[in-house]
Amino acid sequence: MAKTAWVFPGQGSQSIGMGTDLADIGTARFSQAEDILGWSVLEICGSEDDKVSNTLYTQPCLYVIESILADALKAKGERPAVVAGHSLGEYSALYTAEVFSFAAGLRLVKRRAELMAQAAEGSMAALMGFKREALEAALANTADVVLANDNNAGQVVISGTAEAVEAAIQQVKARRATRLNVSGAFHSPLMAGAAQEFADILNAVEFKDAIAPVLSNVDPTPSTDAAELKQRLTQQMTGSVRWREISLSLPKQGIDTVIEVGPGAVLTGLIKRTVKDLELKQIESLAQLEAAYS
The missing domain is CATH 3.40.366.10 (Malonyl-Coenzyme A Acyl Carrier Protein, domain 2)
Structure with a gap:
């Protein structure tokens, strides 16, 4: 059954x-x-x-x-x-x-x-097509940003202060990085x-x-x-x-x-x-x- x-x-x-x-x-x-x-x-x-x-x-x-x-x-x-x-x-x-x-x-x-x-504080960004090891290193090396949504192996959302989110994005080679239109750093x-x-x-x-x-x-x-x-x-x-x-x-x-x-x-x-x-x-x-x- x-x-x-x-x-x-x-x-x-x-x-x-x-x-x-x-x-x-x-x-x-x-x-x-x-x-x-x-x-x-x-x-x-x-x-x-x-x-x-x-x-x-x-x-x-x-x-x-x-x-x-x-x-x-x-x-x-x-x-x-x-x-x-x-x-x-x-x-x-x-x-x-x-x-x-x-x-x-x-x-x-x-x-x-x-x-x-x-x-009203912070921002979020979706990343697709990246190496997870690089993402994990970027999050470990950057204060005030975390993994908010671990959706699947190739799609995540990060969340934190606007500056920290941007800094993390710059450290990860992703096929696509999209800043989300949200009011704050959820999760x-x-x-x-x-x-x-x-x-x-x-x-x-x-x-x-x-x-x-x-x-x-x-x-x-x-x-x-x-x-x-x-x-x-x-x-x-x-x-x-x-x-x-x-x-x-x-x-x-x-x-x-x-x-x-x-x-x-x-x-x-x-x-x-x-x-x-x-x-x-x-x-x-x-x-x-x-x-x-x-």
Whole structure:
């Protein structure tokens, strides 16, 4: 019998119009989200001026849409053997694993988005096509810059002060280096202030043991323990997203199928370039859901 991992994308996977086809099956969730957020996810996602790419909106919209899709998969009788999410996507994974309620998760995501949108220090850059040894040496030799997203062997994101990020880039011969249009140095120690404020909020939320093992960004070891999962999430805002290690761990846990639950195909693309012989699927729309599980 197939063992399936459900993975949930994070910020950067959003697109105008995402989730609008879920209005009928997600009526209750969209209404609940509007009560919590004070604005309509469907209206933001459907706006042609790309409001959905504003961090304040992006993170809650992704969480709501991914949660609705996960609920719909469960309604079809599907269950994940393992869950994981990339950065923001970890919240969708934890909701899917029933660690916290939809409402509790959305309130956390709302506050996370607000804190990250307020970040005004530092920068980030994506590197592709480089020698990992050179990257590791550059990060070791340069203060105030860290590996923020270890996506796969040939694609990473670094984060830190603008000067340190630029200095690290100059030391690594990469096929492409792209400065990211973000407000701050996410997944780095420069987020410590925001992370501490968020930790106080997070500590007040009840976590339950997960119904399926969760592979966390800061620690890809499978865990269902509520306290451990909360501690890992506490570290996420300043810690690295270890997606390459998450991908490599899937076959070791007997996973043979991966479903990306949410917009785009970023995560299945990363996994495909990291691990061979896994069946990769994507569920980002009602049409895909019905075609796969009619």
